[in-house]
Every structure is written in structure tokens, then in C-alpha cells.
Amino acid sequence: MESLNQQIADLRDYLLKFARLQLRNEAWAEDAVSETVLAALGKPQAFDHRSQLKTWLVGILKHKIIDLLRQHGREVTVSSISSENDETDPLDYIGYQADGHFTEAPANWGNPEQDLSSRQFMAVMDACANQLPPVQGRLFLMREWLELSVEDICKDLNLTPTNLYVQLHRARLRLRACLELNWFARTSTP
Amino acid sequence: PLNRTCKEVTALVIAREDRDLPLRERLALRIHMKLCDSCPVFERQILTMRNAMRQWRGYQGP
Known part of the structure; x- marks a missing residue:
């Protein structure tokens, strides 16, 4: 033993x-x-x-x-956040017409509940979380993996809620795009 | 005014994951979802991601 x-x-x-x-x-x-x-x-x-x-x-x-x-909270500053953001609204990658409506309907991901617990899916989740920009990824994982509240994260890192919401918004859209590309586009039926 | 574009609605669907939406936005969201074919699909994607995150949190690796 x-x-x-x-x-x-x-x-x-x-x-x-x-x-x-x-x-x-x-x-x-x-x-x-x-x-x-x-x-x-x-x-x-x-x-x-x-x-x-x-x-x-x-x-x-x-x-x-x-x-x-x-x-190390003070090292996650507003300036380090802004330095890793480009100016593009991540929503623009989804594809909208000038009037704000979808150019093309979002893909149907089906009903993948069973797939979500598979080892292969977890590997894709790991990879997608890893490719988030460093500060954005850290904030996202504080929220989702460590399950800290928005209030706690803002207090710990001296961020405004608005700053945090923008980062979480960007992280969720990046993660969605990554999962769609690397998992759902490969597993969903047309 | 309760009319929202798909772009505004998808932003609200994402925002809802981290904060409570004001009543006006919740109402606008509900109305738009009844009238739109595309946004409910996006909303289901985000709900799927929410489930995926829950599974991932509990995942202890192979």
C-alpha cells in the first residue's frame, strides 16, 4: 500500500x-x-x-x-488589461448586418449533454481556456473555476465592475468561438 | 422602447451570466426571443457553455 x-x-x-x-x-x-x-x-x-x-x-x-x-492582485491592473485588448468588439466576429441582425443564424449545437462530460471534451475546454489572453483568462477562471463573486474579484484586484464585465464578456465570446470551432462544429449534425 | 437588435440581445445574453439585468432589459430580451429565430439558438449555446463550465469545474482529470 x-x-x-x-x-x-x-x-x-x-x-x-x-x-x-x-x-x-x-x-x-x-x-x-x-x-x-x-x-x-x-x-x-x-x-x-x-x-x-x-x-x-x-x-x-x-x-x-x-x-x-x-x-498579487495589484499586478492585475487596468493598464495590463487594456494592453492585451484589441479595439475590435468580439461580437463583430459573430457576423451581423448593418442593422444589427444576424448575417447568418448561429449553428445549432444540438443536445450535447452527454458529450460534455467526456474526457475529449474536457481536453478541448482546457485548451480553449488556455488560449485566453493571460489577464482575461485569469479573471474568467476566478469567476468560473474558483467561483468567486464579481464583488470579491473587484475588491481583490481593485477593478471596477464595468472593467470586469467587459473582460468576462470578451472571455465568454472567445471561449464560445473556440468551443464551436474545436468541438461543436465537429460533433454536431448538420 | 423594447425593440432590440440581435447584436444587442446577444450582448445581453452574455451579460446575464455575470449580473442581474434590469427589468426593462429582461422584458426586451423576452420579447425579442419570441420574435427571432436566431437569438434563441445563440441563447442555447450559452446555456450549453454554462453546463460545460459546471462539468469542467467538477472534472478531476483522467
Whole structure:
């Protein structure tokens, strides 16, 4: 029987993948995972075996990531946001006529509920989240993966709600386009 | 005035994921959805994405 310490050490790479995706910064990701492993090794009795070990570790990691984002919050500034935005409204990529109505109706994605839990779909989700611009991706994942409220994100990073809404709007449209291109266009029936 | 273009409606559908819309916008959205063939399809895409995000949050990797 492998010791708990060894099992935790074996999951380090797995935790790093999650931390990199959220933090977009190798040093911060390493810090978050190291803190997570130390916390887990320091209190192994807190693992009650009712959940999977990796579920327990991801729960700890989320808190460490939130701590790090708060600590480095001032580095996500309004200027760093504006520097990675182009001036194009991402809605323009969808295709509207001059009167604001669709040029072409959006594609029917079908009813893909079962597909959404497949390993292949999760790989596409990972890839699409990874291709978001760094600050935009970080804000989007704070909202969607760490499940922080808009108020908390604004407070932690000293952003206005308007700034945050613009970034989340852009991130959602980018993600939609990426999923459509890399998943739904390939799996939906015409 | 409750008439909205598809572009305005798709922006509202996205915005609704992060904030509560004012009553006027909710009403405009509902009216537009009844009259438009395309926007309900876009709305279903966003709902599918919402479900996908929920699955992704719970996903623990292979």
C-alpha cells in the first residue's frame, strides 16, 4: 500500500496543471502547489477518505490560488488589461448586418449533454481556456473555476465592475468561438 | 422602447451570466426571443457553455 505522502507527491504534476491554467505564471503555480502539498502533508488526518485524494488536494489548491491572487492582485491592473485588448468588439466576429441582425443564424449545437462530460471534451475546454489572453483568462477562471463573486474579484484586484464585465464578456465570446470551432462544429449534425 | 437588435440581445445574453439585468432589459430580451429565430439558438449555446463550465469545474482529470 502506497503511503499517503507518496500518493500526494505523485499528484504534484496534476496539481501544477491546474495551477498553471489559473495563474498563468510558472513561479506562482509552483508556489501554490508547494503550499498545497505542505498543507496536506502537515495535516494528513484532515483527509477523511470520503472523497478522492485528488479532490481533497484540489480543494486545498483552490484556496492557495485565491490567496496568491489576492497577494498579487495589484499586478492585475487596468493598464495590463487594456494592453492585451484589441479595439475590435468580439461580437463583430459573430457576423451581423448593418442593422444589427444576424448575417447568418448561429449553428445549432444540438443536445450535447452527454458529450460534455467526456474526457475529449474536457481536453478541448482546457485548451480553449488556455488560449485566453493571460489577464482575461485569469479573471474568467476566478469567476468560473474558483467561483468567486464579481464583488470579491473587484475588491481583490481593485477593478471596477464595468472593467470586469467587459473582460468576462470578451472571455465568454472567445471561449464560445473556440468551443464551436474545436468541438461543436465537429460533433454536431448538420 | 423594447425593440432590440440581435447584436444587442446577444450582448445581453452574455451579460446575464455575470449580473442581474434590469427589468426593462429582461422584458426586451423576452420579447425579442419570441420574435427571432436566431437569438434563441445563440441563447442555447450559452446555456450549453454554462453546463460545460459546471462539468469542467467538477472534472478531476483522467
